[in-house]
Amino acid sequence: MKKTHLALMAAAAAALLVAPNFLKNYGIYLLSYWLVFIIATMGLNLTVGYAGQKSLGHAAFFGIGAYTVAILMKAGISFWLGLPAAALLCFAVGLALGFPALRVQAIYLAFATLGFNTAVWLLMRNEEWLTGGTFGINNIPRPELAGLSLEGNLAYYYFVLAVAVLLALLLWGLLRSPWGKAFTALRDNPIRAESLGISVRSYTLLSFAIGAAYAGIAGALFASLVQFIEPAPFTVAASIMMYLMVVVGGPGYFWGPVLGAAVGVIVPEWLRDVPGVADWYLPLFGAAVVVLMVWLPDGLLSIPDRIRARREAREASAARSAAAASMGAIT
Template sequence: MTRLNKRPALLLFLLVLAILAPLGHGNYIIYVLTSWLIFSIAAMGLNLTLGYAGQISLAQASFMAIGAYTTAIMTLAGWHWLIAAPVGMVLCFLVGLVLGYPALRVKGHFLAFVTLAFNTLVFLVLRNEDWLTGGSYGLSSMPRPDFYLFKTLKQLPFYYFTLAVTVVAALVLWGIVRSPWGRAFKALRENPVRAESLGVDTRRITLLAFAIGSAYAGLAGALVSPLVQYIDPGSFGLSQSLRILLMVVVGGSGFFFGPFVGAAVVILLPEMLRFTAGYYLIIYSALVIVMLAYVPNGLIGIGTRLRERFWPQHRARGDLAKGAQLK
């Protein structure tokens, strides 16, 4: 019971920390912190697909592109961000359904291959359809959302705006994961055969998880376009998708706060390790492989493992935790 009481206090502390973090820093640091939040949203979505539903999606950046371009085109045409962003998310959700439907009909890693190939298609559309997307020059000078009393033109208000969106997105996801419907996601990951035998329509649930995860990427994209105010096809390539995937894995897939930790490692750490320059990605990818060999649960997994060791909690039916893995 004590843990349950500690948790809200810890969350409140983290939230206060997030509110205080940018104060007294220059615009650049605030920009980096904002992009940390944005990538956390994208990674949160992928965590639903990978961590809860157990499917690899390699198109998270492409869905960000769909969200970013939709928002950019609509806000440039004079629509408000509050209308443009949901449109982008719905579009991502629908594309997710269309893409996921064939891929999830068959078992195996088909979603990974389909989404891998989907990256190319999105890139080609963005580059070739100049009339809509500005071709390889992209789109620029998108307006930032304006809420009359609260303008987000400056970097700091935009950070708080992003923080608010992130908190709402996280709460919604929390609700989804806690709902009976979200528990079906988890059941599916732990033991698909058993989930199916208990009446969970695995195919539909996986498809929904993927589509919702894609919609989260759309939301992240909708925030990217007012943040950087310049988008081009090249910034949403396969390597960006892989980056988001590794965020989820490094943070700890299947843990609710994993994406935040993972995004921090991928976005904030390179800023601190500037001296490693071009070697950063080499070192990072090697460390990911080592990590997968020893702690497949990611950084949060290390945390829980350490806690178990030093502050062992009373465990009722420890075998239940293992039960899911028994074949």
């Protein structure tokens, strides 16, 4: 790891470890909610930001993970079996969803994944014998770890934080490996990547499958966090919001999901409590996102790169001007 990334990760971990000491119960719950969406958007960032695919169906995997854990726990199966089951099921479904990406690209792929999300949502709503339909599944328990109950918001927060850090480290290792280089090559130029011996088919499928597994784990954690699930959080609108989090944070930036999920989860809650803004926080939030996308289409984390590029351009221009002046003086 680069020293800057190590320092950032250490600082972020330290801040998240001490933050609950300054928050009330709802604040701790909100931080857990934010961490869940960081995990979900880490997977989407791999699919969209690193592999260059278009997906508007991420909330479907999020929902599959949540319902898998909820249904299994209601059947008396441990959370610790339900969690890997959710990840494996989402991996398999994500692998299947990746096949349309082999034939269609760009907006057509986005519509294909959108249709998938709609189909899964309808299944969740209509198959009451399995999902409870619009009544949902309630009283979803939180797990125990080594005899310690995670029922309280603080204990569950630290558990979700540990999972988020572990998955972030796994993703970092993946991106630093030859697989990560293959994903970025696939995004930048699929034809060139194939000419270099990279299997476009395999890595396209893997980008969907791994991204879906991350969403499935996030969904499993979400189910135990809120302790009640129904189809509403897993609509196409939720997928668009997750996509927005990735784009706002910066697609293809490792820290993008952290910042993007903060903008999508924490900022609206903060605006809702600002005096004079409470009745207008959603329109203001939407307008701010539109302005941001016009000004920074590559996301908030592209700001340092833009500043660096402008500085380098000025330095190059000054060097050319100096060279031209010196040539003029010689002649």
